[in-house]
Amino acid sequence: MARDAGAVRGDPLTFLTDVSRRYGDLVSFPVPGLPTLLVGDAEGARHVLQTAGRGWTKQTVQYAALRQVTGPGLLASAEPSWLTHRRAAAPAFHHQGLAAVSEQVTAAVDEAVRAELPAPGEPDRVVDVAALMSRIALDAVGRALFSADLTGHATELLQATSRSADLVVRLGRSMLPAIVWAPTPARVRLRSTRRRLERITAEVIAERRSLGAAAPGGAAPGGAAGSYGDDLLGLLLASGMPDQQIHDELVTMVVAGHETVAGSLSWTLMLLAEHEEHQDRTYAELADLPTPVRLHDPRSRAPWTRAVLDEALRLYPPGWVLSRRAQHDDVVAGVPVPAGTLAIVSPWLIHRRADLWPDPEAFRPERFLQEGAGRRGYLPFGLGARLCIGRDFALGEMAVVLARLLRTHRVGLTPGWCRPEPLPRLTVQPRGGMPLIVGARRDA
Numbered sequence: 001m002a003r004d005a006g007a008v009r010g011d012p013l014t015f016l017t018d019v020s021r022r023y024g025d026l027v028s029f030p031v032p033g034l035p036t037l038l039v040g041d042a043e044g045a046r047h048v049l050q051t052a053g054r055g056w057t058k059q060t061v062q063y064a065a066l067r068q069v070t071g072p073g074l075l076a077s078a079e080p081s082w083l084t085h086r087r088a089a090a091p092a093f094h095h096q097g098l099a100a101v102s103e104q105v106t107a108a109v110d111e112a113v114r115a116e117l118p119a120p121g122e123p124d125r126v127v128d129v130a131a132l133m134s135r136i137a138l139d140a141v142g143r144a145l146f147s148a149d150l151t152g153h154a155t156e157l158l159q160a161t162s163r164s165a166d167l168v169v170r171l172g173r174s175m176l177p178a179i180v181w182a183p184t185p186a187r188v189r190l191r192s193t194r195r196r197l198e199r200i201t202a203e204v205i206a207e208r209r210s211l212g213a214a215a216p217g218g219a220a221p222g223g224a225a226g227s228y229g230d231d232l233l234g235l236l237l238a239s240g241m242p243d244q245q246i247h248d249e250l251v252t253m254v255v256a257g258h259e260t261v262a263g264s265l266s267w268t269l270m271l272l273a274e275h276e277e278h279q280d281r282t283y284a285e286l287a288d289l290p291t292p293v294r295l296h297d298p299r300s301r302a303p304w305t306r307a308v309l310d311e312a313l314r315l316y317p318p319g320w321v322l323s324r325r326a327q328h329d330d331v332v333a334g335v336p337v338p339a340g341t342l343a344i345v346s347p348w349l350i351h352r353r354a355d356l357w358p359d360p361e362a363f364r365p366e367r368f369l370q371e372g373a374g375r376r377g378y379l380p381f382g383l384g385a386r387l388c389i390g391r392d393f394a395l396g397e398m399a400v401v402l403a404r405l406l407r408t409h410r411v412g413l414t415p416g417w418c419r420p421e422p423l424p425r426l427t428v429q430p431r432g433g434m435p436l437i438v439g440a441r442r443d444a
C-alpha cells in the first residue's frame with residue numbers, strides 16, 4: 001500500500017489505469033479508518049453520484065482541501081444549504097441568462113486573437129494555446145458572470161488559482177483528514193492565497209454595490225432580482241446573501257469555470273491539429289454559421305462542432321476523479337461498503353472502457369453523432385443533483401471560442417511533435433503547456 005500511495009502521488013492517471021486493469025472496475029482499498037472504493041464502472045458511478053446521491057456527501061478530504069480556497073461555495077459545499085445557493089445562482093445559467101454570453105465571450109476571444117495571433121499576411125507562429133485559452137476563459141467568466149473586467153487582475157488571479165490548485169491537490173492526496181487542518185507550510189500559503197482572492201472579489205463586489213445603489217430607486221440586499229443586474233453577481237447581491245458567501249461563490253466560479261474550460265479547449269485544439277480532416281470539417285461547419293455565433297440562436301447549432309467538444313471531453317475530462325463519502329453502509333454495483341467509505345469515481349477510467357467506447361484512445365467525434373452511443377458511461381460534467389451548473393455555459397462558450405478562432409486561423413503541430421502529457425491536478429492540464437503552430441487563414 002505504501003508503494004501504491006507513492007504511485008498515486010507520482011503518476012495518478014497511470015496508477016488508476018493499472019489498478020483497474022489488474023483488479024477490475026470496482027476496487028476496494030480496506031485502508032483502516034478510511035476504506036476507499038475506486039469506481040471505474042458506469043453503474044457504480046451512477047449509483048454513487050445519482051441514484052443514492054443523498055447518501056453520499058462531499059464530506060471528503062479532497063473537498064475539505066478545496067474548501068480551504070473556495071469556502072463552502074457551490075462546488076465544495078457539503079451542507080444542505082448548498083441547494084439554496086444553487087437556486088439563487090441557477091437563473092444566470094439558464095438559456096435566457098446565457099443570451100448575452102455569446103457577445104461577451106466573442107469580445108474576449110476577439111481581443112486575445114488580435115493581440116496574440118498572427119494577422120493575415122504575417123508568418124505562422126508557435127503559440128502556447130494553453131496559456132492563451134487560460135486568459136480567454138478567465139476574461140469570459142469575468143465578463144459573462146460578473147460583468148467585470150478581470151483582465152486587470154489576470155496575472156494575480158491566474159497565479160492564485162494555479163497555486164491553489166497545486167496546494168489543494170497536495171492536501172487532497174495526503175488522505176489523512178488531520179493534515180488538511182494542520183498549519184503546514186502548504187496550508188499557510190493557501191491562506192495567504194485565499195486572502196489575495198478575497199481582496200479582488202471585495203473590489204468587484206464593492207464596485208457593483210456602488211453602481212446598484214446609484215441605479216434609479218437604489219438597490220438593497222434582498223431587493224428585486226435585476227436591481228443589481230441579471231448576471232450571476234447581480235442575482236447573488238439581490239438574494240441578500242452575506243458578502244462572505246458571495247465572495248465564496250465568485251471564487252468558486254473562477255476556480256470551477258476557468259481551468260476546466262481552458263484545459264478542454266487546449267486538448268480540443270490539439271486533437272484538431274492532429275486530425276486535419278476533422279479540423280477542416282469543423283471549419284466548414286463554423287464558417288457557414290451566422291456571425292457572430294450566438295449560443296442561444298437555434299441557427300447557430302453546430303452538431304459536428306458539438307461532437308468534437310464531446311469527444312475531447314471524453315478523452316480529457318477535466319474532472320478526472322470525483323470524491324464522495326458514504327453516510328451509511330451501502331452496496332455499490334454489487335460491492336458492499338461500510339459507512340464512511342470514500343468513493344473515488346473516475347470519469348477518466350469510465351470514458352476509456354473498451355466495452356462502452358470501441359477503440360477508446362482514438363479521437364472519433366462521429367461517435368457522438370449516433371444517438372445514445374456510449375452515453376451510459378459519459379460523465380464529464382458529473383451526474384445527479386451535483387451536476388455541473390455551468391455545463392451549458394461551458395459548452396456554448398467553447399463553441400464560440402472555437403468558432404471565432406478557427407474561422408480566421410488554423411492550428412497545426414510543431415516539428416517533431418510530441419503530445420504533452422496529461423497532468424492531473426485539480427483538472428487535467430497539458431504538462432508544460434500546449435505549443436501549437438497557429439497561422440492566419442488566407443481565405444478568412
Ligand code: HEM
Nearest residue numbers: 074075256257260261319322380381382386388389390394
Ligand atoms: C460541478 C465539470 C465548467 C461551475 C462540476 C462537476 C464536474 C464539472 C464534473 C461535478 C463535481 C462533482 O460531482 O464532484 C466541468 C467541466 C467544465 C465545467 C468539464 C468545462 C468544460 C464549469 C463552468 C462553471 C462551472 C464554466 C461556472 C462558471 C461548476 C459549479 C459546480 C460544478 C459551481 C458545482 C455544482 C453543484 O454542486 O451544485 N463541474 N465544469 N463549471 N461546476 Fe463545472
